[in-house]
Amino acid sequence: MDAELSIKLIERDWAALAAQCARLYLGEPKLVDLQVFITVVIEEADGPFLAALECDDYNVQAPLLDFADPDDPAHRGKPYWPKYANAPMNSIMIGERNVPIMCTPGTRGYHLHTSHAAERFDPSTWPLALSATLLWRLTHEMGDYQGRGL
């Protein structure tokens, strides 16, 4: 799928994402190339988190949810995730990256994970706005916050 088409689909779904972020008190989403960054403030935490949705091949595949260093978003992965007691965390290899995943439908990690690779989902399963709702779920419904880093 070419990047131009993905950008068009992201633009189509952008207003719904921005509205969902506003409703759920997440930061205003920012698009950089094929990546969407959303600031997540957690009351108990020592500073903000930065969710990074990698949207290459959107919406043939779901956005890949990762967290980035708020000061240098090129740095990703475990040290930048908020840890929650009951979050269904796992990890997968994408290329040479070991990527932490929240194993919930709508995140690319779930759909790529060997446990779920045989399941079939329509692209309507993972509109961008759903990622905002999943971020809310992670930070409100997955147990006690246990600190920065997995």
Next chain:
Amino acid sequence: MAEKSNHWTIVAVSDSGDEVSIAAHPEEKLKTLLVKATHALYGENAEPDKYELLIGGVKADNLEATLEQAGLHSGSEVVVQIIDVHRG
């Protein structure tokens, strides 16, 4: 002086960001709104007991509260999502 209208419209939003407008009354309970919104967003077969209501980014725990008591007004937005999302 304009009379306060009791014919409200609440905007219910799914976890995917789909929106529907729900006719409501300020004295109506949140649980009634949850039933109407669940069916409008997820279909008549969806079971409202399995869904939750988020108001202002916070889960509404007291579904016996009226819309007015919950701080809603005509035009307010609420998110309705399934409680138990598949995990793992």
